[in-house]
Amino acid sequence: MHKNIQEELTALVRRSLKAGKMDKFAGEEIALDFPTDERFGDFTTNIALKLSKELKSSPRQIALGLAELIEKEIRNSGLNGLIAQVKVEGAGFINFYLNADYFYAQLDRIISAGREALKQDLGKGRKVLVEFVSANPTGSLSVAHARQAAVGDCLANILEFLDFKVQREYYLNDEGNQINILGRSVQLRREELEGKRIEFPENYYQGDYIYDIARHAQKENIGEEQLGDFAAGYILKIIKGELADFKVNFDNWYSQKELAKSGKVERAFEQLREKGLLSERDGALWFNSTAFGDDKDRVIVKSDGSQTYLAPDIAYHQDKFNRGFDWLINLWGPDHHGYINRIRASIQAFGHPAEALSVIIVQLATIFRNGEPVQMSTRRGQYITLREVLDEVGSDAARFFFLMRRTSSHLDFDLEVAKKQSSENPVYYVQYAHARICSILRSVAVQGQGKADLSLLKEKEELNLIKKMLEFSAVLNICLVTRDPYMVTVYLQELSETFHKFYDLHRVLGQAEALTRARLALIEGVKIVLSCGLDLLGVSQPESM
RNA sequence: GCGCCUGUGGCCCAACGGAUAAGGCACCAGCCUCCGGAGCUGGUGAUGCAGGUUCAAUUCCUGCCAGGCGCACCA
Numbered sequence: 001m002h003k004n005i006q007e008e009l010t011a012l013v014r015r016s017l018k019a020g021k022m023d024k025f026a027g028e029e030i031a032l033d034f035p036t037d038e039r040f041g042d043f044t045t046n047i048a049l050k051l052s053k054e055l056k057s058s059p060r061q062i063a064l065g066l067a068e069l070i071e072k073e074i075r076n077s078g079l080n081g082l083i084a085q086v087k088v089e090g091a092g093f094i095n096f097y098l099n100a101d102y103f104y105a106q107l108d109r110i111i112s113a114g115r116e117a118l119k120q121d122l123g124k125g126r127k128v129l130v131e132f133v134s135a136n137p138t139g140s141l142s143v144a145h146a147r148q149a150a151v152g153d154c155l156a157n158i159l160e161f162l163d164f165k166v167q168r169e170y171y172l173n174d175e176g177n178q179i180n181i182l183g184r185s186v187q188l189r190r191e192e193l194e195g196k197r198i199e200f201p202e203n204y205y206q207g208d209y210i211y212d213i214a215r216h217a218q219k220e221n222i223g224e225e226q227l228g229d230f231a232a233g234y235i236l237k238i239i240k241g242e243l244a245d246f247k248v249n250f251d252n253w254y255s256q257k258e259l260a261k262s263g264k265v266e267r268a269f270e271q272l273r274e275k276g277l278l279s280e281r282d283g284a285l286w287f288n289s290t291a292f293g294d295d296k297d298r299v300i301v302k303s304d305g306s307q308t309y310l311a312p313d314i315a316y317h318q319d320k321f322n323r324g325f326d327w328l329i330n331l332w333g334p335d336h337h338g339y340i341n342r343i344r345a346s347i348q349a350f351g352h353p354a355e356a357l358s359v360i361i362v363q364l365a366t367i368f369r370n371g372e373p374v375q376m377s378t379r380r381g382q383y384i385t386l387r388e389v390l391d392e393v394g395s396d397a398a399r400f401f402f403l404m405r406r407t408s409s410h411l412d413f414d415l416e417v418a419k420k421q422s423s424e425n426p427v428y429y430v431q432y433a434h435a436r437i438c439s440i441l442r443s444v445a446v447q448g449q450g451k452a453d454l455s456l457l458k459e460k461e462e463l464n465l466i467k468k469m470l471e472f473s474a475v476l477n478i479c480l481v482t483r484d485p486y487m488v489t490v491y492l493q494e495l496s497e498t499f500h501k502f503y504d505l506h507r508v509l510g511q512a513e514a515l516t517r518a519r520l521a522l523i524e525g526v527k528i529v530l531s532c533g534l535d536l537l538g539v540s541q542p543e544s545m
Numbered sequence: 546g547c548g549c550c551u552g553u554g555g556c557c558c559a560a561c562g563g564a565u566a567a568g569g570c571a572c573c574a575g576c577c578u579c580c581g582g583a584g585c586u587g588g589u590g591a592u593g594c595a596g597g598u599u600c601a602a603u604u605c606c607u608g609c610c611a612g613g614c615g616c617a618c619c620a
Binding site: 333 | 547548549550551557558559560561562563564565566567568569570576579580581582583584585586599600601612613614615616617618619620
């Protein structure tokens, strides 16, 4: 019951508008929000402010009139016991104050149903493909990939929680120029190990791991032609290990090599040609992407007959749709942002709506140590790797930190702060709240006999805690709309803070039995929400620390 | 030159167009005979500049200033 109070209140306002002969505004979008401050009730609407111009009346006057109608509607509907008061405040906001019973009922729902109570069926089973990381198998994953992995995995978790059917995919660049260079790099190192004099080009892979691969190639007697594949396979195993330790699991690894073999690229070309979207100029084959708003047309087959990277990519994205996905989410680094328009043009060329592709540009993370940026240089193979971050701060802190800022913002990641086990470190702040709750629950010998009387929770801090818990669903909604999971980290810190404040002022144990039981139920509810949120982030929920 | 991201107290950073701009660090003053002090309470202190849209702008638009990144028949 009253699973979605926001919707009910929205309908209520709409009915009131009609009752006030303001039918023509009833179709208007009515925002019912959590107020910015607890003093402004439990829900608020700015509809009177919005209508004031058209109605040529002051917002306060409109609000007062509308509030009266709303109160009448409330008396006529079943919401009487739910809404305590409707007040016009500020410039003309209409604020709803709910009865505590509503909050007790909601808390009860969470305790009884657990995590299920927090789910929403917004996705309705829609199939969505989240493609992320997709790093070339030519070296260990960098911190840039790490952030993409954290964001992509967390976003996928949230979408799944909201009833989308999600597949996590890694596009594997397992052939082409980079793999050739990788193979030649290994070949040269192998010759070097055999005592030959070599000259190692600057654009070859410089890292020491190339020697390791060369040694294995020696031992296994790999032919020069197979070296690229061998090395890529070797590195792919390393990457998979790094991702596994980062708790990121892909459902599918999509091989570019197999895509090339499948004939799908040629088929995509044919279809584009039929649509008149290919042209030959200067000895090259171009995709007329300007037809769909791109700045300029793009080459897909170079004048030397070889394909550009765009060619398989067009076929790849078309294949995503052919596999039944109707929403594609791609996470790319900022260096790829110029690539968005041409890929979007390609999906439009095949008749898909532009919105079917969402590209999330994951800004870079700079690693700091004691406030000093740590220098990176991919050229020498000396970039900071995911592995190093994991070894130093662990998966929990790493995931939380990578998710702590808006994805479109640069992120400063201080290794020393992430290692600290103190209040400076938000991961511990949140996990500590969870562990504290578990600790209390542990010290209760007998639990759960008899139903808790939640109406005993009358303290401000107790009600604040319930209200905060109920915001969780709205937070996930924002994550969906903004396609950015970072709000979850902000929310979990707020919920933890609300809990710590409650804990400081009120004792759970040693109260009158009925009150203790009610407070145990309360913190059990907090535990469910905290645990759910941490789980969506991919961060563990320790029972003790 | 074009495009993208970012400018909020000494430092880091929040606010799906709303009400008195939220937290944290640092600094100052407090709180454990009591469920975990990895916690809590109080204090000082902020929206780069100039216009515009709006009942309302940190948020949207334009211009400028500053920082980061990208602009291939590379991947």
